[in-house]
Amino acid sequence: MTEQQFDAIIVGAGFAGIGAAIQLKRLGFDNFILVDREADLGGTWYVNHYPGLTVDVPTTTYSYFFEPNPNWNRLFSTGAEIKQYADDVADKYDIRRHMRFNTTVDSAQWDDEAKLWRVTLAGGEQLIARYLITATGFLSQPFTPEIPGIHSFEGKVVHTADWDDAYDPAGRKIGIIGTGATAVQLIPELAESAADLTVYQRTAIYVVPKVDIKFSARAKRVFARVPLTQRAIRVVTDSLYEFMVYVGVLRQRYFRRFTIAAADLAKMWRFATIRDKELRRKLTPDYDFGCKRPTFSNKYYRTFTKPNVHLQTSGIDHIEADGIVANDGTKAVIDTLVLATGFDIWEANFPAFEVIGRDGRNLGKWWRESRFQAYQGVSVPHFPNFLSLASPYAFLGLNFFNSMEYQMRHMDRLLGEVKRRGATTFEITEEANARYLDRMTELLGDSLFTQGNCASARSYYFNPSGEATLLRPMTTRTAVREASTYPVTDYHIS
Ligand SMILES: Cc1cc2nc3c(=O)[nH]c(=O)nc-3n(C[C@H](O)[C@H](O)[C@H](O)COP(=O)(O)OP(=O)(O)OC[C@H]3O[C@@H](n4cnc5c(N)ncnc54)[C@H](O)[C@@H]3O)c2cc1C
Numbered sequence: 289m290t291e292q293q294f295d296a297i298i299v300g301a302g303f304a305g306i307g308a309a310i311q312l313k314r315l316g317f318d319n320f321i322l323v324d325r326e327a328d329l330g331g332t333w334y335v336n337h338y339p340g341l342t343v344d345v346p347t348t349t350y351s352y353f354f355e356p357n358p359n360w361n362r363l364f365s366t367g368a369e370i371k372q373y374a375d376d377v378a379d380k381y382d383i384r385r386h387m388r389f390n391t392t393v394d395s396a397q398w399d400d401e402a403k404l405w406r407v408t409l410a411g412g413e414q415l416i417a418r419y420l421i422t423a424t425g426f427l428s429q430p431f432t433p434e435i436p437g438i439h440s441f442e443g444k445v446v447h448t449a450d451w452d453d454a455y456d457p458a459g460r461k462i463g464i465i466g467t468g469a470t471a472v473q474l475i476p477e478l479a480e481s482a483a484d485l486t487v488y489q490r491t492a493i494y495v496v497p498k499v500d501i502k503f504s505a506r507a508k509r510v511f512a513r514v515p516l517t518q519r520a521i522r523v524v525t526d527s528l529y530e531f532m533v534y535v536g537v538l539r540q541r542y543f544r545r546f547t548i549a550a551a552d553l554a555k556m557w558r559f560a561t562i563r564d565k566e567l568r569r570k571l572t573p574d575y576d577f578g579c580k581r582p583t584f585s586n587k588y589y590r591t592f593t594k595p596n597v598h599l600q601t602s603g604i605d606h607i608e609a610d611g612i613v614a615n616d617g618t619k620a621v622i623d624t625l626v627l628a629t630g631f632d633i634w635e636a637n638f639p640a641f642e643v644i645g646r647d648g649r650n651l652g653k654w655w656r657e658s659r660f661q662a663y664q665g666v667s668v669p670h671f672p673n674f675l676s677l678a679s680p681y682a683f684l685g686l687n688f689f690n691s692m693e694y695q696m697r698h699m700d701r702l703l704g705e706v707k708r709r710g711a712t713t714f715e716i717t718e719e720a721n722a723r724y725l726d727r728m729t730e731l732l733g734d735s736l737f738t739q740g741n742c743a744s745a746r747s748y749y750f751n752p753s754g755e756a757t758l759l760r761p762m763t764t765r766t767a768v769r770e771a772s773t774y775p776v777t778d779y780h781i782s
Contacts, residue, residue: 297321298447299420300324300423304423305331306329306378307380311696320417324387324389325391327389329384329387331374335450339368339472339478347369352694353377373719392409393640394409394410397581419674420673422677430450431629436607437608438625443625457477463624463626465604468630473583474628484596486612494580495589496553496584538735538736548577567593568776576742576745579737602618607625612625644669660681660757661721664694665694670715681728683759684767703774714780715779
């Protein structure tokens with residue numbers, strides 16, 4: 289089989305892969321390929337298209353720092369608009385011609401003699417590259433729980449990450465499993481027309497009111513003509529979200545009152561929308577606000593007061609051909625089973641495929657045997673010429689594009705230095721990595737995840753050992769500054 293050789297292979301054509309590709313172009317690389325197992329670009333925003341999908345960070349903030357979009361229709365834009373934005377950015381930066389779709393990566397192995405990555409695709413084809421950049425996302429491997437009898441269900445089964453656009457919920461009897469951020473958006477939409485909707489909740493979620501605004505045609509013209517106006521709105525939305533992460537998550541030791549106030553806001557919201565005390569109790573989380581990603585909705589709580597909507601909290605015993613039997617013995621007869629069961633973050637995703645580094649080090653095994661870690665959320669010792677963008681300690685919290693910004697700057701500094709020196713390899717040193725891990729562990733000590741009551745949240749922020757290793761516990765400002773100023777001596781460059 290022929291082998292194609294590239295300067296770089298990027299795996300994943302979501303916003304991270306597109307950002308990495310833009311950065312490579314800025315650095316003067318053109319011989320790179322971006323592969324994705326899906327049939328189109330956009331990652332999350334191509335795969336997810338269930339009814340009600342919107343971003344839950346204002347879109348003035350949910351965009352690349354360098355690419356504001358004057359075309360947003362609302363403050364909280366729909367999934368379709370975000371997908372359009374991904375298309376527009378990829379076209380503007382001429383990234384599409386580097387993309388190859390329907391291409392799944394099975395494994396990657398570092399060849400220490402040739403100083404190259406050998407990337408094996410499903411089907412056996414091999415690609416070769418100097419650099420390997422994985423941009424496989426955190427929320428990209430859909431999770432289906434192994435509930436007894438699930439495979440015997442004879443009606444329609446649909447996962448929110450594989451929505452059937454032709455499906456019409458009108459008059460249907462639907463059972464939906466899960467009450468995470470996706471379900472908060474989907475449940476009110478299904479409840480509009482379903483004959484019957486039974487919601488299976490394992491963990492209640494905090495929901496606070498959503499203050500959304502529509503951007504008029506005039507406002508959009510102003511954004512396009514005077515980009516500063518949109519930047520000004522971004523400063524406001526960025527600061528607000530940054531403030532929430534800072535006091536609500538990072539500095540919990542000192543701002544516990546904020547967490548209590550946020551929980552109170554959700555409580556008042558339940559009180560304002562639901563009269564039934566017992567229903568309110570069932571929808572009340574028993575963990576601290578922020579332990580699990582909280583969400584915004586003006587419809588969610590109210591939906592449970594509709595006569596066709598039922599909340600089931602006793603847990604699922606098993607599924608039969610025509611319905612779901614709960615632990616309290618009640619059976620809901622349904623014709624559609626909706627799985628709003630989210631994504632497998634820790635098992636299927638760290639890493640998304642087998643990666644073997646120098647001296648045969650297996651990334652997945654090593655992370656599990658010696659703690660999840662990655663220097664500045666991108667580099668791992670023993671993995672030369674490898675940048676893993678969906679790494680432990682990578683995500684800055686709430687807004688993905690903050691992480692993207694520092695990761696692009698990190699790439700700029702690192703690959704710029706490698707180019708300047710005419711070098712062929714880089715690898716983070718063990719010492720720099722250990723120093724960084726110690727710092728993350730220390731910073732987490734002040735955070736909500738250590739200080740708060742998160743035990744019952746079942747949050748994907750926590751890895752299977754109970755450590756909150758998803759978030760990089762610092763402000764965007766600090767992360768961006770560090771990405772632009774870290775000592776290049778933290779890397780072996782040769
Ligand atoms: C429903 C939903 C709503 C969200 N809302 C928000 C929000 O409001 N704010 C926010 O900040 N974040 C939100 N997120 C998180 C969102 O995932 C990120 O904001 C961002 O889109 C991630 O981009 P990415 O490129 O890192 O990953 P993804 O968009 O997940 O892209 C990863 C890509 O890698 C590909 N891939 C994975 N494994 C392989 C393989 N082995 N071979 C080939 N290709 C592979 C996948 O097919 C996918 O296209 C949301 C996520 C979901 C699921």
